[in-house]
Amino acid sequence: MTEEQSRRKRDAGQSDCLSFTISIWRQQGLNDKGQMVSYPLKRVRPEMSFLEMLDVLNGELERKGEELPISFDSDCREGICGMCGLVINGVAHGPGHGTTTCQLYMRSFADGSTITIEPWRAAAFPVIKDLVVDRSAFDRIIQAGGYASINSGSAPDANSMLISQELASEAFDAAACIGCGACVASCKNASAMLFVSAKVKHLNILPQGQPERHKRTVAMVEAMQQEGFGNCTNEYECEAVCPKEIAVEHISFLNREYLKAKVAGK
Amino acid sequence: MPSKLFSSPIGKKMGMALTGLILYGFLIGHLLGNLLLLKGDGGQAFNAYAEFLINHPLLIPAELFLVVVFLLHVYLAISVTRENRRARPVGYQATQSVGGRNFASYTMIYSGIIVLVFLVLHLKTFKYGDKAEGTLYDLVSATFQQTGYLVWYVIAMLVLGVHLWHAFQSAFQTLSVRSDKIRSLGLILCLILALGFGFLPVYLGILK
Ligand code: HEM
Ligand code: SF4
Numbered sequence: 118m119t120e121e122q123s124r125r126k127r128d129a130g131q132s133d134c135l136s137f138t139i140s141i142w143r144q145q146g147l148n149d150k151g152q153m154v155s156y157p158l159k160r161v162r163p164e165m166s167f168l169e170m171l172d173v174l175n176g177e178l179e180r181k182g183e184e185l186p187i188s189f190d191s192d193c194r195e196g197i198c199g200m201c202g203l204v205i206n207g208v209a210h211g212p213g214h215g216t217t218t219c220q221l222y223m224r225s226f227a228d229g230s231t232i233t234i235e236p237w238r239a240a241a242f243p244v245i246k247d248l249v250v251d252r253s254a255f256d257r258i259i260q261a262g263g264y265a266s267i268n269s270g271s272a273p274d275a276n277s278m279l280i281s282q283e284l285a286s287e288a289f290d291a292a293a294c295i296g297c298g299a300c301v302a303s304c305k306n307a308s309a310m311l312f313v314s315a316k317v318k319h320l321n322i323l324p325q326g327q328p329e330r331h332k333r334t335v336a337m338v339e340a341m342q343q344e345g346f347g348n349c350t351n352e353y354e355c356e357a358v359c360p361k362e363i364a365v366e367h368i369s370f371l372n373r374e375y376l377k378a379k380v381a382g383k
Numbered sequence: 384m385p386s387k388l389f390s391s392p393i394g395k396k397m398g399m400a401l402t403g404l405i406l407y408g409f410l411i412g413h414l415l416g417n418l419l420l421l422k423g424d425g426g427q428a429f430n431a432y433a434e435f436l437i438n439h440p441l442l443i444p445a446e447l448f449l450v451v452v453f454l455l456h457v458y459l460a461i462s463v464t465r466e467n468r469r470a471r472p473v474g475y476q477a478t479q480s481v482g483g484r485n486f487a488s489y490t491m492i493y494s495g496i497i498v499l500v501f502l503v504l505h506l507k508t509f510k511y512g513d514k515a516e517g518t519l520y521d522l523v524s525a526t527f528q529q530t531g532y533l534v535w536y537v538i539a540m541l542v543l544g545v546h547l548w549h550a551f552q553s554a555f556q557t558l559s560v561r562s563d564k565i566r567s568l569g570l571i572l573c574l575i576l577a578l579g580f581g582f583l584p585v586y587l588g589i590l591k
């Protein structure tokens with residue numbers, strides 16, 4: 118329902134609330150097998166965010182007291198922290214381009230439809246409970262090389278290191294990655310190449326990143342492999358769901374950087 | 384450390400891309416040679432060309448090279464595919480493609496295996512086939528008179544075309560070259576190869 122339709126309904130004294138069947142992955146813990154469970158849900162307002170809809174569902178579950186509420190991750194609820202990853206109707210972060218789950222609104226779903234909600238699926242992202250997965254594999258990849266060692270002693274002179282606007286923008290585009298893991302979730306091989314390529318690029322093209330450039334590339338690719346992410350087969354599902362619209366050109370860049378690092382003997 | 388190149392995810396994919404493109408090159412050459420079958424001279428030109436290749440001193444090294452490249456491609460394909468399956472042990476209940484996934488891209492291992500089976504049979508029939516009765520051209524013509532063989536051959540070529548459709552742009556993306564021109568070129572090439580290799584047996588077996 119668009120805002121316009123919903124306003125018209127309200128003006129005519131009709132309820133503009135939506136109802137859905139929510140089919141959701143329930144799993145008690147790491148070693149539980151887990152299963153899909155369906156819940157009918159009425160009185161969902163079109164302007165509610167997807168996470169607010171889950172809050173409402175959890176409120177009902179708590180009132181009934183028969184089942185534990187559904188566990189899901191969220192933090193900022195404004196599209197910048199990367200915590201809220203859910204696979205909605207088979208698409209990471211659901212319908213809509215360049216948005217996280219928390220920035221998705223219930224007006225994007227047809228009244229009366231069934232909405233399927235599943236956690237990120239990857240060997241490297243084990244499901245801890247219901248929709249919550251452990252994404253610390255990404256942290257370990259960052260620890261392997263996603264930093265620049267800079268002497269933070271005294272403040273450097275302003276403009277002592279010149280960086281062009283173009284380069285700064287390019288690095289910023291890459292740095293926009295929030296580490297949400299949607300790229301892994303959407304890839305049929307659970308490959309983390311888009312994430313790693315964004316992290317490698319945003320440091321490798323800046324002067325501050327040069328001293329550790331080759332070491333970083335190799336260390337992060339090796340960490341990615343050790344965590345058990347799959348290999349990229351160039352199907353470009355990752356860029357289509359990335360909330361920060363990181364493009365697959367970053368992956369080409371990473372491949373090139375990796376080859377350069379190997380040629381340099383790293 | 385450089386030694387880890389070929390066991391790394393990126394190194395493996397670069398290996399697949401390079402070996403795949405070399406095989407691609409071979410296919411183009413092979414199709415050009417086979418076009419001599421269309422000459423309508425009772426196979427004179429085609430037989431002469433075959434004769435020329437068989438007596439060429441570089442034939443054996445070239446064949447060995449192709450065998451190694453092919454086996455490497457298959458080995459890497461199996462290794463990459465197995466790792467990819469392991470990386471997603473539990474799948475989704477609902478799946479939907481919103482990016483570039485298509486029929487060709489998610490069936491690469493299956494189209495590849497069909498091409499592998501085809502290739503073994505193909506070599507057995509033609510390269511190591513019984514040529515005591517006549518020339519290679521006679522053997523080829525006679526083989527395509529068999530409807531079953533003809534149908535299987537054409538289907539296998541269409542499957543090859545599907546493999547090549549995803550393969551071409553994928554190889555270039557892996558090797559860091561990505562453009563719409565490459566995508567279009569890949570589509571044109573896979574159509575030429577699949578339809579070209581698919582048409583020859585139809586011509587020899589039915590039209591001629
Ligand atoms: C004449 C025969 C063949 C040619 C010309 C060819 C060509 C290619 C090319 C160019 C690629 C793209 C590489 C990349 O994604 O970077 C590719 C991928 C692939 N090939 Fe082949 N191939 C052939 C035979 C085979 C065979 C026999 C198999 C398997 C048994 C196979 C399995 C695969 C697989 C699984 C991929 C996908 C890998 C991926 O997407 O990561 N191919 N092929
Ligand atoms: S590349 Fe995009 S989809 Fe992947 S982790 Fe970063 S922001 Fe999320």
Ligand code: FES
Pocket residue numbers: 190191192193194195196197198199200201217218219220
């Ligand atoms: S909750 Fe922070 S991005 Fe969605």
